[in-house]
Amino acid sequence: MDEVRTYWLPSDWAEAIQQKMLSSTQGNKAFHLWAVEVESLNVLLRGSEFHLTEDHLRFHLESHMHPDLTAEYRLTGTRREKQFRAWLDLVRLLDEKRIHDAAKIDAALRKKPFQPSRSANTTASSSKVPDGRACTRPPALTVEERQLLCDNSGCFKCRRLFQNHTTHNCPNDFPDAKNYKALTAADVEAARKKRAKPVAAVVEEEPAAKRARITEVDDDMDTIAVVMPSAALGDGTDSGEDTD
Numbered sequence: 001m002d003e004v005r006t007y008w009l010p011s012d013w014a015e016a017i018q019q020k021m022l023s024s025t026q027g028n029k030a031f032h033l034w035a036v037e038v039e040s041l042n043v044l045l046r047g048s049e050f051h052l053t054e055d056h057l058r059f060h061l062e063s064h065m066h067p068d069l070t071a072e073y074r075l076t077g078t079r080r081e082k083q084f085r086a087w088l089d090l091v092r093l094l095d096e097k098r099i100h101d102a103a104k105i106d107a108a109l110r111k112k113p114f115q116p117s118r119s120a121n122t123t124a125s126s127s128k129v130p131d132g133r134a135c136t137r138p139p140a141l142t143v144e145e146r147q148l149l150c151d152n153s154g155c156f157k158c159r160r161l162f163q164n165h166t167t168h169n170c171p172n173d174f175p176d177a178k179n180y181k182a183l184t185a186a187d188v189e190a191a192r193k194k195r196a197k198p199v200a201a202v203v204e205e206e207p208a209a210k211r212a213r214i215t216e217v218d219d220d221m222d223t224i225a226v227v228m229p230s231a232a233l234g235d236g237t238d239s240g241e242d243t244d
């Protein structure tokens, strides 16, 4: 070993290695891996004036460990352990606990930001839909869109106007999120015109009995239009109620 040092290492190598040792910190490593690293550097210095004693090594490890580990270390009686190896082992155990706790906190934090967006997109009728599909839903209704739907017998789910169904019994899918454009008054006018023509034509040709039935349906629609806002809001659509 002495020969290798003489031949291959620059003359100030010992000082450089000691510098490297004394400037190292635990960082995000596990304590025992870092301690092994520091110790193996110290082994290279054996026999030189730069070799650190166990006390010195311990002092370095103590003062450059992970801040969270320092906090734990101060709370426990670990520093009272005089024997270096036993001390290393106690600190290793403390550090393993720190890593375990940090992983738990990390997992909890990762979970949280997920929930609001999931619940915002989830309705009672589609809570079984996998997350992947839920993400393709259109954005939540704006106040204006809600008002237009309320005023024009619209459905909060499929967002079509002049429907005789509500969010509860909507037979349609959500609108395609990719091509979704927020509803405007112009859409209401277009839907009104579209609806007026075919219905008028059909009524013209229908026998009296059927016409009567259509009129009934129309009456129902008016009722639904009045009932709908509170019913749809109570459903939890877009209001954050999670059935999971």
Ligand SMILES: [Zn+2]
Pocket: 155, 156, 157, 158, 159, 160, 163, 165, 166, 167, 170, 171, 172
């Ligand atoms: Zn609908």
